[in-house]
Amino acid sequence: MTAPLTPPHQPPSNGADASWPAPYPPLSGKDEVPSTAKELRQAAVVAAVSTVAGVALGLLWLWLAPRVSLISDGKAVFLRHSEGESAIGADGTFVLLALGFGAVAAGLVFLFHRYGGVALVLALAVGGVLGSLLGWGVGTFLGPTHDVVAHAKSVGPNVVFDAPLKLKMWGAAMLAWPLAAMIVHLALTAVLGPRDPEPEWPDASTPPPAQG
Numbered sequence: 001m002t003a004p005l006t007p008p009h010q011p012p013s014n015g016a017d018a019s020w021p022a023p024y025p026p027l028s029g030k031d032e033v034p035s036t037a038k039e040l041r042q043a044a045v046v047a048a049v050s051t052v053a054g055v056a057l058g059l060l061w062l063w064l065a066p067r068v069s070l071i072s073d074g075k076a077v078f079l080r081h082s083e084g085e086s087a088i089g090a091d092g093t094f095v096l097l098a099l100g101f102g103a104v105a106a107g108l109v110f111l112f113h114r115y116g117g118v119a120l121v122l123a124l125a126v127g128g129v130l131g132s133l134l135g136w137g138v139g140t141f142l143g144p145t146h147d148v149v150a151h152a153k154s155v156g157p158n159v160v161f162d163a164p165l166k167l168k169m170w171g172a173a174m175l176a177w178p179l180a181a182m183i184v185h186l187a188l189t190a191v192l193g194p195r196d197p198e199p200e201w202p203d204a205s206t207p208p209p210a211q212g
Contacts, residue, residue: 050127058138
């Protein structure tokens with residue numbers, strides 16, 4: 001007795017188990033997983049762009065952060081009002097801006113490099129730290145001078161002037177950007193990232209070939 005022909009919807013077994021699913025088709029075009037060298041180049045670009053974006057962070061912080069007002073009587077410098085809210089406001093403004101920059105950076109990286117791996121995530125973290133450092137430096141450098149005594153003498157007694165920008169929670173402020181970037185990128189990858197193709201199992205209703 002001869003075995004029936006292979007059903008048209010299944011490939012010939014060629015001596016292998018006919019129930020084994022066919023291999024996945026190769027990725028092509030934009031779905032191709034980048035090589036290690038290409039991913040490292042992409043990571044370097046992400047880190048560099050994130051660092052440069054720190055300039056915008058510093059300028060926005062300088063523009064939006066509340067000021068601490070000082071006044072001098074000619075002998076000493078005093079706070080014009082309670083420092084609490086303004087000082088906390090400067091830290092909070094920086095942290096909120098850094099969180100926003102981190103989220104935007106992660107979204108752009110996921111949009112343009114959906115198949116990126118660990119190198120891109122590390123680049124987001126490193127670039128976030130460097131961008132935060134640069135933003136803090138730009139804001140403090142372009143803001144009011146840190147030489148408060150000389151500034152008080154230059155403006156004269158009983159004249160209100162702004163205190164220099166400072167970060168009291170410096171460590172937390174430096175970590176806001178990289179943490180936001182990694183969390184958002186992880187969430188986007190989990191929700192919208194590429195999925196492995198499901199294997200095409202043979203139709204259970206098709207009887208197995210008869211043994212001759």
